[in-house]
Amino acid sequence: MDTAKLYAQLIQSAGEDISRDGLLKTPDRAAAAFKFLTQGYTQSLDEVLNDAVFDSDNNEMVIVKDIELYSMCEHHLLPFVGKAHVAYLPKGKVIGLSKIARITDMFARRLQIQEQLTTQIAEAIQTATGAAGVGVVIEAQHFCMMMRGVQKQNSWTITSMMLGAFRDNDRTRQEFLQLVAKSH
Secondary structure, eight states, rough: OOHHHHHHHHHHHOOTTTGGGGTHHHHHHHHHHHHTTTTTGGGGHEEEEEEEEEEEOOOHHHHEEEEEEEEEEEETOEEOOOOEEEEEEEESSSHHHHHHHHHHHHHHHHEEEEHHHHHHHHHHHHHHHSSSSSEEEEEEEEHHTTSSSTTTTOOEEEEEEEEEEEOOHHHHHHHHHHHSSSSS
């Protein structure tokens, strides 16, 4: 499928002249951008982890917060942007810290809804580490709400997924949420 040709048709359907100077290479650029923004479909958890799972005696909470994320709403193909906060309680295994950000990117770079993205990240961390618990909170702004529809510029959507000890133990969940709420 020639994505650039599809973009050319889309631009023409808006009433634009695809042969004008400013648009001559736009279909190719848009196709390349779309490929990049959806590259998560070509990645797997094993590839992203790249053997960066290590034995560890640590059983204290590990948190990576403020992970920037950029995704596209599967309903309108408009961006949503924000940050993810990810924590887990190791149970014999830890993963490289950068892998948490890479897992977030892998799922964010697919056509998404925020609710599903939150779940996918939590389940992937759980699968990778066998952790006693995983917590994920995502805060994002959705362009489909900002640029069209209700046009609310300052609304944020917050989703969470708690697995294992983060779901079952209120103290663990509260510690995570309090640490995430603290500024640097």
